[in-house]
Amino acid sequence: MFFQQTFIALGRALPAVLAPAMIADLMLDSAWIGVYFSIGAVASLATQLGCGSFIIRYGALRMSQVALVMLALGMALATLDSPLMLVLSALIGGGGAAVSTPASSHLLGRVSPPRYMPLVFSLKQTAVPAGLLLAGLLGPQLTEAFNWHYTMLFAALACLVFTLMLQPLRQLFDDDRVATRTFHFSDFSTTLKSVVGTKSLRNMAFTCFAFNAAQTIFTVYFVVYLTSLGYTLVAAGFVFSTAVAIAVPGRIVWGLLGSGYIQPRLVMATLAFGMAVSMVLLSLCNSGWSTILVGTIAAIISATALSWHGVLLAETANAAPEGMRGAVTGGVLSFGQLGALTAPTVFSILLGLSNSYSLGFIVCSIPALLVGIALMRQRSA
Numbered sequence: 001m002f003f004q005q006t007f008i009a010l011g012r013a014l015p016a017v018l019a020p021a022m023i024a025d026l027m028l029d030s031a032w033i034g035v036y037f038s039i040g041a042v043a044s045l046a047t048q049l050g051c052g053s054f055i056i057r058y059g060a061l062r063m064s065q066v067a068l069v070m071l072a073l074g075m076a077l078a079t080l081d082s083p084l085m086l087v088l089s090a091l092i093g094g095g096g097a098a099v100s101t102p103a104s105s106h107l108l109g110r111v112s113p114p115r116y117m118p119l120v121f122s123l124k125q126t127a128v129p130a131g132l133l134l135a136g137l138l139g140p141q142l143t144e145a146f147n148w149h150y151t152m153l154f155a156a157l158a159c160l161v162f163t164l165m166l167q168p169l170r171q172l173f174d175d176d177r178v179a180t181r182t183f184h185f186s187d188f189s190t191t192l193k194s195v196v197g198t199k200s201l202r203n204m205a206f207t208c209f210a211f212n213a214a215q216t217i218f219t220v221y222f223v224v225y226l227t228s229l230g231y232t233l234v235a236a237g238f239v240f241s242t243a244v245a246i247a248v249p250g251r252i253v254w255g256l257l258g259s260g261y262i263q264p265r266l267v268m269a270t271l272a273f274g275m276a277v278s279m280v281l282l283s284l285c286n287s288g289w290s291t292i293l294v295g296t297i298a299a300i301i302s303a304t305a306l307s308w309h310g311v312l313l314a315e316t317a318n319a320a321p322e323g324m325r326g327a328v329t330g331g332v333l334s335f336g337q338l339g340a341l342t343a344p345t346v347f348s349i350l351l352g353l354s355n356s357y358s359l360g361f362i363v364c365s366i367p368a369l370l371v372g373i374a375l376m377r378q379r380s381a
Contacts, residue, residue, distance in 0.1 A: 004064045004166070005124065007159050008100045009131025011071040011093065012040075014155055015078065016220045017139040017237055020227045021148045026081060030224060031351050034344035037220050039087060040094025041341035047095045048334040049188045051102050052327025057181040059174025060103040061166060067103070068163045070096020072156040079149040098337065102330035105313055107173060121317070122255020122310025129247030129306055132219065136241030140234045195331035200319040203378065204312055205335035207268060210367035211312065213339030214275045214305040217364045218282075220344055222298065225357045229287045239291065243298035250307035258311040265375050267311050272372030274304035276365040283361035305368075339367070 015022065019033045055063050074093020077085045108120060142151040195201045222243075226236035254271065258264040278300040285294050313329060320328035347360035 003127065003162065004068065005100055005104060005127035006131040006134070007068060007162050008071060008097045009128040010135050011075055011131075011155055011159055012097050013132045013135035013219060014075065014139050014152060015089075017135045017223050017240065018143055018148045018151060019220075019224045020233050020236075021143050022078075023224070025148065029352075030228075031348035033220055033224060034348035034351070036086060036090050037094075037216060038341050038345045038348075039090035041216075041337045041344075043091045043095030044098035045334050045337040045341065047098045048102060048330040048337060049191050051099045051330050052191055052324065053181055054099075055103055055106050055327070056178050059170065059177035060107040061170050061173040062177075063099050063103045065163045065166055065170075067096045067099040068159045068166075072159040072163075075152045075156040075159075079152050098333070101309075101313070101333060102327070105317055105329040108317075119252070119255040119259040119310070121314040122251040122258075125309040125313070126248045126251045128309065129244045129251070129302070132244040132247075132306070133241045136223075136237045136244065140237035144234060191327050191331040191334075194321070194324065194328055195335075198319065201316065201328065201332060203374075204316050204319070205332045207272075207371050207375070208312060208332050208336035209339040210272065210371040211268075211275070211305065211308045211339070212333075212336030213343035213364055214279060214301075214368050215308075216340040217279070217343050217347055217361065218298075218301050218305050221347065221357065221360070222282075225282075225285075226294070228357065229285065235291075239295050239298060242295060243302045244306060246299045246302040247306035250303040251310050254307055255310040255314070258314070264311050264315050265378060268308060268315075269372045269375035271304045271308045271311075272368045272375060275301060276369040276372065278304060279361050279365035279368075283358040343367075 015036060016033060019030075022028070023030060023032060051063065058066075071093050074089045074091075074096065077092065078089035104124060105121070108124060139151055142154060195205050223233070223236045223240050226239060227233060231239070254267055258267045278297055281297045282301065285297070312332075316329055316332045343364045347364055350360040350363060351357060
C-alpha cells in the first residue's frame with residue numbers, strides 16, 4: 001500500500017510540478033493549472049462517493065490496480081497537446097487516483113488495532129510526500145533532459161509496471177471480497193447519509209474539506225508561484241521537494257502524538273492553525289526574500305497542510321461501521337475533493353482578477369482557520 005500511494009502521489013503531482021513548462025509549451029494562462037486540478041477533483045468526488053461497492057466486490061488490491069492504470073492513462077493523454085485531451089486527462093487520472101486511499105484504508109482498517117490507527121495510517125500516508133518529493137526532484141530534471149511529454153510518459157509506464165507487480169499479492173489481500181456485491185446509484189446517497197448523519201464523521205468531513213483545500217493550493221501553485229518570483233523550474237522543484245520531505249517525519253510524529261499522547265482533535269486543531277498562518281506568510285514572499293526563508297515557510301506548510309492525513313483517516317476509520325470503512329472513508333474524502341475543487345477555482349479567479357498570487361493564498365487559508373477554531377471549541381465542550 002505504501003508504494004501504491006507513492007506512485008499515485010507522484011502521478012498526481014507531476015502536472016503541478018511541470019506546469020511552468022506545460023504552460024509555456026502550450027501557450028496557456030497560468031490560471032489553467034487550477035482549472036485542470038478542479039476538473040480532476042470533480043472526477044475524484046464522484047469516484048470516492050461510489051467506490052465502496054467496487055472495493056467490497058473486487059477487493060482493495062484490485063481497485064488499487066485500477067487506480068494505477070487510470071492514472072497512467074490520464075498522464076499519457078496529457079501529452080497529446082490538445083485541450084480536450086487535457087480535460088480527459090484530468091477526469092480519468094483524477095478519478096482513478098481517488099480510489100487509492102479508500103482502498104488502502106479498507107485494507108488497513110481490517111488489521112490495525114484501534115489505539116494505534118493514527119500511527120499506522122500516518123506511516124502509510126508518508127507515501128504521499130514521498131511521491132511529491134520524487135515528482136519535485138525527478139520531474140524538472142527529466143524535463144530539462146528530454147521534455148515534459150517524456151516525463152509524463154515515463155511516470156505512466158512506471159505505474160503500469162507496478163500494477164503488474166501487485167498481481168501476485170491479490171489472492172492474499174483480497175480474500176474478504178464479496179463477489180455478489182453489486183453497484184447501485186443509491187450507493188452515492190447511502191455513503192453521503194452515513195457521513196452527514198453521524199456527528200463525528202460530519203466533523204471529519206468538514207475538516208477534510210479545509211485541509212485538502214490548503215494542501216491542493218500548495219501542491220498546485222507553489223512551483224509556478226516560485227517561477228513567478230524568478231526561480232528556474234529546477235530550483236523551484238528542488239525547494240518544493242525539500243519542503244515536502246518534511247511531511248514524511250511530520251506525518252509519523254502527528255500520528256504518534258494522536259495515538260495516545262494527545263487527543264486527535266487537538267492534533268488536528270494544531271495542524272489547522274499551522275497551515276493557516278504559514279499560507280498567509282507564503283503570500284508575503286517576494287523576489288527579495290532568501291531561498292532559506294521561503295523554504296522554511298514551505299516546510300511549515302508541508303508539516304501541516306501535507307501531514308494531516310493519518311490522524312484524520314484513523315479517526316474516520318474508528319468511527320465507521322464495521323465493513324464500511326472503505327465506503328465511509330471515500331465519503332469523508334469526497335468532502336476533501338470539494339475543497340480540492342473549490343479552492344483552485346477560487347484561486348484561479350482571484351489570480352485572474354488581481355494578477356497576484358498573494359490574495360489567493362490568504363483567502364484559501366480561511367477554511368483551515370475556521371476549522372481550527374471549531375475543533376478547539378469541540379474539545380473544550
